[in-house]
Amino acid sequence: MHSHSLEPWTHEHAFLGEKHHDNERRTLAVVALTAAMMVAEIVGGTVLGSMALIADGWHMSTHALALGIAALAYRFARTHAHDSRFSFGTGKLGELAAFASAIILAMIALYIGSESVHRLFNPVAIGFSEAIPIAILGLGVNVASVWLLHDDDHHRHDHDDHADDHGHAHKHHGHDTNIRAAYVHVLADALTSVLAIVALVGGLVFGLTWLDPVMGLIGTVVIAAWAVSLMKTAGAVLLDVAPDRDAERAIRERLERAGDRVTDLHLWQVGPGHRAAVVSIVSDDPQPPSVYKRRLADLEHLSHVTIEVEACTGRAEAA
Numbered sequence: 001m002h003s004h005s006l007e008p009w010t011h012e013h014a015f016l017g018e019k020h021h022d023n024e025r026r027t028l029a030v031v032a033l034t035a036a037m038m039v040a041e042i043v044g045g046t047v048l049g050s051m052a053l054i055a056d057g058w059h060m061s062t063h064a065l066a067l068g069i070a071a072l073a074y075r076f077a078r079t080h081a082h083d084s085r086f087s088f089g090t091g092k093l094g095e096l097a098a099f100a101s102a103i104i105l106a107m108i109a110l111y112i113g114s115e116s117v118h119r120l121f122n123p124v125a126i127g128f129s130e131a132i133p134i135a136i137l138g139l140g141v142n143v144a145s146v147w148l149l150h151d152d153d154h155h156r157h158d159h160d161d162h163a164d165d166h167g168h169a170h171k172h173h174g175h176d177t178n179i180r181a182a183y184v185h186v187l188a189d190a191l192t193s194v195l196a197i198v199a200l201v202g203g204l205v206f207g208l209t210w211l212d213p214v215m216g217l218i219g220t221v222v223i224a225a226w227a228v229s230l231m232k233t234a235g236a237v238l239l240d241v242a243p244d245r246d247a248e249r250a251i252r253e254r255l256e257r258a259g260d261r262v263t264d265l266h267l268w269q270v271g272p273g274h275r276a277a278v279v280s281i282v283s284d285d286p287q288p289p290s291v292y293k294r295r296l297a298d299l300e301h302l303s304h305v306t307i308e309v310e311a312c313t314g315r316a317e318a319a
Contacts, residue, residue, distance in 0.1 A: 091271015094178030116216030
């Protein structure tokens, strides 16, 4: 058993998002909502011969699986938040879950694409009248999922990467990548549901049977694009890519004063809204690390700072 109490001189390493528990409950609700619909669309599409409906069902299945992984990641991160075996906490479990989901999405995209190409050249009879109600129901489930996962943070994030009049980028890094990925994922599910309905209605009303596999191919492109985007986003955090060059410059500006110089700086994300920094400083007049930490106290999202200070021996030797 791991104690949650900390001595006053120790560091806290619980780098979880502010809405961690709420996001966990919401993802579980969406998994429960979509599980039955996932089976209905896959079985219905197979029986009725609709590739677009099958594509939507498989995409919904990846949605349910991805959110299931996300929910497990939330739970594991929460229950092991104070486990000393994790050097910088469990805040990055969400990115690991998102990366796993992206791999699954990419595999399903390949399957749907190959099946759609096969159906394009080898068309089969489709029960349009029977398939359309199932597709509409699937869209309704997707819309409900979007509502359950809706958060104003998603909309703010869309406007995060902008520049001011001086061309400096400003970014918001307090978002939870795991829940934001789930939110965009259900939007993609809703799009594939719309594509399935368009294909089925086009086939029923205008006899455009080729529209069904074409919509399946369009869905393939959407799923693949999302998988690649998710891999890039989650992979960057997992590989400790520097999250923000502006933040690095801000750290240097606050530390490099009165003969103090930053010789080494590492900044990375350790959880939603949490960053860690390791900084090496050489100084003509070295101060205790606490002095330098106070200079960084007003920087948002900087949750864990390690400072190393050394005297500038070169100048001393020259004197």
